[in-house]
Amino acid sequence: MTPAEAVPVIRTRGLAKRFGELTAVEALDLTIRRGEVYGFLGPNGSGKSTTLRMLCGLLRPSRGEVEVLGHSLPGGAEGLKRRLGYMTQSFSLYRDLSVRENLAFLAAVHELPRRETRQRLSALLQRYRLEAFRDRLAGTLSGGERQRLALAATVLHRPDLLLLDEPTSAVDPQSRRDFWESLFELADAGTTVLVSTHYMDEAERCTRLAILDRGRLVADDSPQALMRDLPGRPLRVEVDRPRGARRLLEATPGVLGAAQIGSALRLLVASATAPETIEARLREAGFSAQVTPDAVNLEDVFVAATRRDREARP
Numbered sequence: 231m232t233p234a235e236a237v238p239v240i241r242t243r244g245l246a247k248r249f250g251e252l253t254a255v256e257a258l259d260l261t262i263r264r265g266e267v268y269g270f271l272g273p274n275g276s277g278k279s280t281t282l283r284m285l286c287g288l289l290r291p292s293r294g295e296v297e298v299l300g301h302s303l304p305g306g307a308e309g310l311k312r313r314l315g316y317m318t319q320s321f322s323l324y325r326d327l328s329v330r331e332n333l334a335f336l337a338a339v340h341e342l343p344r345r346e347t348r349q350r351l352s353a354l355l356q357r358y359r360l361e362a363f364r365d366r367l368a369g370t371l372s373g374g375e376r377q378r379l380a381l382a383a384t385v386l387h388r389p390d391l392l393l394l395d396e397p398t399s400a401v402d403p404q405s406r407r408d409f410w411e412s413l414f415e416l417a418d419a420g421t422t423v424l425v426s427t428h429y430m431d432e433a434e435r436c437t438r439l440a441i442l443d444r445g446r447l448v449a450d451d452s453p454q455a456l457m458r459d460l461p462g463r464p465l466r467v468e469v470d471r472p473r474g475a476r477r478l479l480e481a482t483p484g485v486l487g488a489a490q491i492g493s494a495l496r497l498l499v500a501s502a503t504a505p506e507t508i509e510a511r512l513r514e515a516g517f518s519a520q521v522t523p524d525a526v527n528l529e530d531v532f533v534a535a536t537r538r539d540r541e542a543r544p
């Protein structure tokens with residue numbers, strides 16, 4: 231690691247944001263390094279957007295320290311603008327300008343010289359498969375095409391850091407996959423990406439992942455390490471009446487989560503709870519059941535992390 235790479239791209243200490251009585255983000259310590267594709271996973275209202283907005287300098291923290299690309303915020307926000315790309319959940323381009331006009335307008339905002347603008351626009355239209363739509367009004371594009379245009383617009387000025395707020399919430403699975411390919415391509419070229427998501431499959435692709443719950447960081451590691459260190463074990467329960475069994479098990483000590491998957495149940499139980507204990511509990515209640523261990527997935531990590539935090543902070 232070179233000395234430049236060792237300096238975090240984002241570093242926060244004790245970052246907090248209050249809106250009146252509501253604490254949206256609490257005591258957040260984050261360290262994000264260059265070239266990472268760092269995920270923010272959390273339920274609605276867990277503080278993902280609020281954190282991203284503080285990191286871009288759009289929102290003033292109530293407390294704590296923030297350093298982004300060597301600039302302390304909020305003071306250094308002006309110097310950051312050229313080095314940041316921020317993409318929000320909603321489409322924020324001009325619907326009544328064409329694809330090309332939108333990009334040209336942004337190039338002017340970023341003060342790209344004319345020659346460079348021509349080259350950059352041509353490269354972006356090609357890379358993001360927008361050539362065929364260059365003269366179409368942005369408002370007439372499909373969800374996936376709009377998203378490609380939004381990403382092209384976000385990276386137009388070659389930012390060092392991308393902050394992406396649920397960028398794939400309005401697109402189909404194939405477009406999501408293409409989008410993630412683009413993110414890895416950008417990360418390979420040295421861009422740092424911070425991306426919030428609701429999707430477990432996307433979270434699993436990140437090099438590192440923070441799980442937020444009610445404004446707090448409840449897990450922070452690589453997805454593989456989080457799954458390896460899961461404080462619990464998943465079980466598969468084949469049972470005759472899954473809905474009734476689920477109600478019973480949800481009220482059973484040691485059960486952290488229960489979900490119906492087709493005609494079976496998938497449970498997350500505390501590490502000390504054996505499959506035999508669950509099977510015995512179901513038999514006692516008159517169910518016919520077979521309980522076997524299942525492979526860990528990221529949803530288990532999410533359930534365990536948020537559940538533990540809720541028990542600690544009712």
Ligand SMILES: Nc1ncnc2c1ncn2[C@@H]1O[C@H](COP(=O)(O)OP(=O)(O)OP(=O)(O)O)[C@@H](O)[C@H]1O
Nearest residue numbers: 249252253254272273274275276277278279280281
């Ligand atoms: N400007 C604001 N004024 C008052 N409350 C706000 C404001 N912005 C956000 N909040 C509240 O702060 C909390 C965190 O919101 P935030 O949008 O950061 O969550 P999120 O994790 O991004 O959620 P989602 O996944 O739904 O986008 C929510 O309870 C929200 O209602």
